[in-house]
Amino acid sequence: GQQLNQSPQSMFIQEGEDVSMNCTSSSIFNTWLWYKQEPGEGPVLLIALYKAGELTSNGRLTAQFGITRKDSFLNISASIPSDVGIYFCAGELSGGSNYKLTFGKGTLLTVNP
């Protein structure tokens, strides 16, 4: 099946630093989604991308849908302690009504105050 390679697996940064993580795939996706999960909770949708080349921001978060449709990145600017969590990318192939997502394995972000 499809696989998403998400990197880095973990990041340890100082408060105020910028963060960048990305996902790549051998398959073409029609949609890219980025989620954040905090301990003991369900993932929360941060940004959804629908067009190749699309660049979307949500506050300090910026994500892009790669031109090749095989990759996406998420940037977090000026990190703060509450940014701590696991960030997941997910891609959707579409072409059907089941809207199944393929998830990356996550990037664990730790922010030191």
Place this chain on the structure above:
Amino acid sequence: SQTIHQWPATLVQPVGSPLSLECTVEGTSNPNLYWYRQAAGRGLQLLFYSVGIGQISSEVPQNLSASRPQDRQFILSSKKLLLSDSGFYLCAYVAGYNEQFFGPGTRLTVL
């Protein structure tokens, strides 16, 4: 507005006991519904999905089953739990174009 509920929030069950986890969605009709399991290694594994009442697709053959008795209700079950069934179970629905929104999850520990 749409909301998704899961219960129980936590569950500790002995090996061999039955399981029933429930997921309900409010504020939408005929949503696609999904069950995922998340092990300690962080990855999200899709277990089942449903595009309508009584329609269940299984992604991974295993000790679990799913049912959708009502439009906005999705149930995950097992007749006999295994140790390997422990994990964090997440339910999700689709809204908007094809965005999945997750419930709060159920932490299952099988002893």
